[in-house]
Amino acid sequence: MKLTILLLGLWSLLSTTVLAQVPQGKQRTIVTTDGEVDDVDTFIRMLLYSNEFDIVGLVYSSSQWHYKGDGKGTKFTSEMASTAKRYGERTELRWPGTTWMEAYIDKYAQVYSxxxxxxxxxxxxxxxxSLVRVGNIDFEGEMSRDTEGSNFVKQILLDNNPSPVYLQIWGGTNTVARALKSIEDQYKGTANWSTIQKKVSDKAIIYAVLDQDATYRKYVAPNWPQIKVLYNSDQFWSFAYAWPRVVPAELQPYLGGKWFAEHIKTGHGPLLASYYLWGDGQQLPGDPEHTHGSMAEARKFGRSQYDFISEGDSPAYFYLIDVGLRSLEDVSYGGWGGRMVPSKTNPYRWEDGKDVTDYNPYTGKADAAFPQTRWIPALQNDFAARADWCVKPYKEANHPPVVKLNQARDLRVKPGQTVTLSGSAIDPDGNNVNYRWWQYAEAGTYPGKVDIQQSDQAKVTFVVPADATTGQTIHLILEVTDSGTPALTRYGRVIATVTQ
Incomplete structure (x- = not known):
């Protein structure tokens, strides 16, 4: 029994530390995308946040839902059971082409100044x-040959910059898998192989929204077992097609047509005018199943004009925006990109899932989507502010407050101890700010609640519960929201670790 506990402890330690080394500055990232309508909307919003991280690659790829075909009439049946049943044998599938990213960058150019x-x-x-490349697009899961896109990913993974590269998988994993296979083909069996494998494994971090082909399972996992993976299978639904069934009614106005018409779709320049919404009259080229633009179709699904459709892949880059929640240090802390925990079978893989829940105060129940859903008001207000940035002068728009903690971010505390916390904020627009301290109970390991005194003040106190035991953690969030329009929020996080 002692050996089992020791091994579990070591496993937990390894799982906790593989993502703990967070370099300063912007995070490098490569986007791979299959061009579905939710990818397009994700891409449009991401352009408004492209100052927050270092985009080093934009790569067209395929998926179980979208592939080009080889132009020779070759027939293909999906390896994924649901897609095989739905589409059967195909020569191509709903392919949106390989120019749409450039088209939206052109619209971004019109608001860039x-x-x-x-x-x-x-x-x-x-x-x-200059960062756009065409990857492996002929069929779902195609990774048999090098492509311009796979070679570009390969080049970045092999460069001499040791900082992490976040590989956002908005479609299938196949282009990234091909890049890794090409590295293996070139170096395996040479004296440099172990060094190269470690270098790439230390650098690459995959953020995948579901498995949209079989290449991770069949190739990446068995051949690159130490590549870090963040796997989002449940939480993304609050920003995807199923949001009406996932998001509490109280938060749904942030995804409704009235909100999007006012804050995003109209009066905010050409980039956001092209954002896809229900009943907007737009048609995605190459995809006959994109019928959301029809009002008749919208009514059939109970949607109103300009209701949100989907940005299912946006959590992959929300995760990279530093808003003070520290989730880049450890994704189990939770933040704008969701909250995940170490896999029970792979210490290099972090997952959400049915067992990773936050308490949903609107339903009074534990909720597998709420680690993402809880941030919807802050995320949507932030989106609205960025939309204003496209067209308004600085003095007429709102900008987020800058939050500072007035004590260490990591504290050692003892049961029964009274702890004082304080923070401050500067608002660049001179707006008033409101403070709110709260315990992110699910992010900590202490299973109970703490009572934060005067939680709406910049300076607060709490007493460490008497039943807290050595090693348990308590996460306290300082949430600062300004009084501008739209109101913007930033954070500070204090992690109190119990000692005796």
Whole structure:
């Protein structure tokens, strides 16, 4: 029994530390996408946040839902059971082409001169276009040959910059898998192989929204077992097609047509005018199943004009936006990109799932989507502010407060101890700010609740519960929201670890 406990402890330690080394500065990221309508909307919003991380690649890929075909009439049946049943044998499937990213970058170019008035670091449109490549697109899961896109991913994984590269998988994993296979083909059996394998495994972090082909399971997992994976299978639904069934009624106005018409679709420039919404009259090229633009279709599904459709892949880059929640240190802390825990079978893999729940105060129940859903008001208000940045001068738009903790972010505390916490904030627009301290109970390991005194003040106290035991953690979030329009929120997180 002692040996079992020791092994479990070591497993937990390894799982906790593989993502704990977070470098300073912007995170490098490569996007791979199959071009579905939710990918397009994800891409449009991501462009408004492209100053927050370092985009180093934009790669067209395929998936179980979208592939080009080889142009020779070759017939293909999906390896994924649901898709095989739905589509049977095909020569191509709902392919949106390989020019749509450039088209939206052109629209970004039309608002770029205004965006840079509001924040530093926006990449020039020409730079973004230089990062676009075509990857493995002929069929779902195709990874038999090198492509321009796979070679580009390979080049970045092999470069001499040791900082992490977040590989966002919006479609299938196949282009990334091909890049890794090409590295293996080149180096396996050479004296450098172990060094190269470690270098790439230390650098690559895959953020996948579901498995949309079989290449991770069949190739990446068995051949690159130490590549870190963040796997989102449940939480993304609050930002995807099923949101009306997932998001509490109280939060649904943030995804409704009235909100999107006012804050996003109209009066915010050409990039956001092209954002896809229910009943907007738009048709995604190449995809006959994109019928959301028809009002008749919207009514059939109980949707109103301009209701949100989906951005199922947005959590992959929400995770990279540093808003003070520290989730890049450890994804189990939770943040705008969701909350995941170490896999029970692979210490390099972090997952959400039915057992990773946050308490949903609207339903009074534990909820597998709420680790993502809980941030919807802050995320949507932030989106609305960025939409304003596309067209408004600095003085007429809102900008987020800058939050500072006035004590260490990590504290050692003892049972029964009274702990004082304080923070402050500067609002760049001179707006008033409101403070709210709260315990993120699910992120900590202490199973009970703490009573935060005067939680709506900048300075608060709480007493460490008497039943807290050594090693348990308590996560306290300082949430600061300004009084601007739309109101914007940033955070500070204090982690109190119990000692004796």
């Amino acid at each position: 205004n965006l840079v008035k509001h924040a530093k670091g926006y990449p020039a449109p020409a730079q973004l276009k």
